[in-house]
Amino acid sequence: MTRTPFPTAPADVSWRPHARRVALWSGVAGLVLVLGGALVALSWRSELPSTVASHWGSDGHPNGFSSLGTYVAVLVVTGVLCVAGFSAICWFWGHAAMTRRMVGASSVWIGAFLAVITVGSLWNQRGLTDAAHASDHGGVVALAILVPLVPAVVAALLVPGDPRIAATAPVRVDAARTPLAPSERAVWLRRVRGGPGLVVGVVAIAVTAAAAVLTHLWPLLVVPVLLTALLASFTEFEVRVDASGLHVRSLLGWPRTFVPADEVLAASTTTVNAFAEFGGWGWRVGRGGRIGIVPRSGEALLVERTGGRSLVVTVDDAATGAALLNTLADRAR
Amino acid sequence: MIWRIDPTSGAPVYLQLVSQVHVALARGDLTPGERLPSARELAESLELNMHTVLHAYQQLRDDGVIELRRGRGAVVVAGTAHGRDHVRTTLAAYAAAARDAGLSPEAAVALLKEEMLR
Numbered sequence: 001m002t003r004t005p006f007p008t009a010p011a012d013v014s015w016r017p018h019a020r021r022v023a024l025w026s027g028v029a030g031l032v033l034v035l036g037g038a039l040v041a042l043s044w045r046s047e048l049p050s051t052v053a054s055h056w057g058s059d060g061h062p063n064g065f066s067s068l069g070t071y072v073a074v075l076v077v078t079g080v081l082c083v084a085g086f087s088a089i090c091w092f093w094g095h096a097a098m099t100r101r102m103v104g105a106s107s108v109w110i111g112a113f114l115a116v117i118t119v120g121s122l123w124n125q126r127g128l129t130d131a132a133h134a135s136d137h138g139g140v141v142a143l144a145i146l147v148p149l150v151p152a153v154v155a156a157l158l159v160p161g162d163p164r165i166a167a168t169a170p171v172r173v174d175a176a177r178t179p180l181a182p183s184e185r186a187v188w189l190r191r192v193r194g195g196p197g198l199v200v201g202v203v204a205i206a207v208t209a210a211a212a213v214l215t216h217l218w219p220l221l222v223v224p225v226l227l228t229a230l231l232a233s234f235t236e237f238e239v240r241v242d243a244s245g246l247h248v249r250s251l252l253g254w255p256r257t258f259v260p261a262d263e264v265l266a267a268s269t270t271t272v273n274a275f276a277e278f279g280g281w282g283w284r285v286g287r288g289g290r291i292g293i294v295p296r297s298g299e300a301l302l303v304e305r306t307g308g309r310s311l312v313v314t315v316d317d318a319a320t321g322a323a324l325l326n327t328l329a330d331r332a333r
Numbered sequence: 334m335i336w337r338i339d340p341t342s343g344a345p346v347y348l349q350l351v352s353q354v355h356v357a358l359a360r361g362d363l364t365p366g367e368r369l370p371s372a373r374e375l376a377e378s379l380e381l382n383m384h385t386v387l388h389a390y391q392q393l394r395d396d397g398v399i400e401l402r403r404g405r406g407a408v409v410v411a412g413t414a415h416g417r418d419h420v421r422t423t424l425a426a427y428a429a430a431a432r433d434a435g436l437s438p439e440a441a442v443a444l445l446k447e448e449m450l451r
Contacts, residue, residue, distance in 0.1 A: 178335070186337035187378035189370050238370075242378035320335055 012308035014165070015289070019094025022159055026104040027087035029155065030111030034079030037115025038072045047126040053134040058215040060136040072118060079114045083107050095289030095309045097162040098257060102285070105156040112148030120144060138217030145222055165306040166262040171330050175266040176323040186328070187242040188321045192314065194235050195296030197281030201231040234282060237293065239301070239315045241325045243332075246303055248293050248313055255283055257291070259311060261332035265304040267322035272300040272314050286312075301325075334362045338379055346381060350389035354398060358409070359420065369399060369407035 045068060054071045055064025066074075090103035120140035125131055180186055194201075209224035211217075233252045240247040245264065249256035278284035278292040286292045291311040294300070301318035303325065304310045315321065334357045338349045357363040369375075372386040379386075390407050393399045399407045431441035 180337070181339055183341040184337055184339040185379045186335060187375065188335045189374075189378075190334075191368075240374075240378060243380070244378075324335060 012306065015095045015308050018097075018160070018163075019090050019100060022094060022100040022104050023087040023090035026090070026107040026155060027083050030083035030086070030107035031080065033108070033111030033115045034076055034083070037118040038076050041068070041072050041118045041122050044122060044126055048122060049125060049128050049131045051131055052122060052125055053131040056137040060138065060215065060217060062132060062134045062137075065131055068122075071122075075114050075118050079111055082110045086110070089285065093285055093287070093289035095307070096285075096291050096311075097159065098283075098291055099285045099289060101156040101159045104159045105152040108155040109148045109152035112151055113144050116144035116147055117141070136217070138212075138215075138219045141217075142219030142222045145226070162309070163307070164260070164263070166260075167265055167306050167329075167333070169265070170333055171264065171326050172266040175268060175326045176319065177330070178320075178323040178327045180324075180327050185243065186324055187240065188324045190239045190315050190317060190321065192237045192239060192293075192295060192316075194231075195281060195314075197295055198231065198235065200281070201227065201234070205231065234295070237295070237313075239313055239321065241321045241328065243328050245328070245332075246301075246311075246321075246325055257293070257311070259303055259305055261325070261329045263306045264325055264329035264332075265306060267301060267303045267325040267329070269318040269322050270300050270302040270312065271298060272312055273297050274314070336375065336379065338381070347385050347389040347392065350375075350386065351392045351396070354389075354393055355396075358398065363409055365409050367409045368405070369409070371406055 048068055050067075051065040052068050052071050053062030053064070054066045054074075055062065057063035086103045086107045090100055094100045094103065117140065120143060121134075121137060124137075124140070125134045128134065178186065205224045205227045208227065209221065212220040212223065233250045233254055236251045238247075238249050238251060240249070243261065244258075245261040246259040246267075247256065248258075272278075272292065272294055274281050274284075274292070274294040274297045277290075278286040278294050281295055284292045284294060288310070289308070291309070293311070293313045296314050298314055299316060299318050300312045300314040301321050302310065302312045303322075334353075336350065336353055338346050340346060342349070354363065354369070363369075369390070370378075372383050372390060375381070376383040376386045390399065390401060393407070394401050398410060400410050401407055427445070428441065431444075436444070
């Protein structure tokens, strides 16, 4: 856990109702989708072979079989575990709207993904007597990845953004300041290039692309394509501190975030260990619901924000940015 | 880097921006190949007219400090770091000498300016 050089204020729990609401509705939505898919599958019981294909080999032919009940149960249990995990993250660490959005989108996506997998894979097996003749699965998987992106984005948009909570107390006195004349205006700009996460991303793209090509499951090329788009947006960020507050923005425009100056309790520098604190690189949620924009480990700008929220960005020369943000936050009071 | 302007200081705002780039280069805060922020972004952040920032960038281009390239924006020209280390070490010596002589920072800067404008 990152230590701040400041005494910690009493915990602000105003985020809890927001987090619990999203944890509940997105969890219910995810479960309804999984169970809906399961019910459709079970309604086809009479039309399906006695054992259904449950796993497909690299040649596109099924190589694993199980009873319909087991197959559906495995998918439902997977869904329940995933959705419960996402909801738990939101319930305990949903301090920031960004976390709640990610959870809303993830629960709906995984629910819809499993529903499409269940229904799609069994649709092909209706009327078969021997599941070994079940057709190629690649198209279903590609569909199951892509189609749920639509409701997932809708779910993310349904989650309200961070409420505006202007700080009532002044910026902490022990936080560093930039000496600035009253009439002076200032901005601090810094670019952050993606670190080790990019290597992981490139490897993941290469592996998924090679897998799709080698197995001739062409529809699965959607995975490296989606990963490439994601990686491109995580390649370079710009961090900006100006009179309006702190902006962190991908050079492609998304993802981005903004902390208004009047919501800054204190900015400081810290040293981040991306793996230990956030479980990896990228845009992440860490312990205490802290948002981490951590393309690398090391020097970082830590912003403690109203509403129990905090955000950390790994960026060089963070001390300059922190001091200026504190000064401009003073002005915003 | 940090950019700061003071509209009440009397110096034209565009020149304030220009001199900051020179200072940042001298201090090594800006390095060749680095991109300056887009004129629009800098103007927005500092609540300036975009033409003020563009004016500063044109001046910097005329000074041979940056290149303005379509699509890539303002890029610090390679080679501008030449001789800077020497200037910095000499400057440190000058500052030490000025302190020893009991000069105020204002007086030391004024002397330096006079020398450079000679």
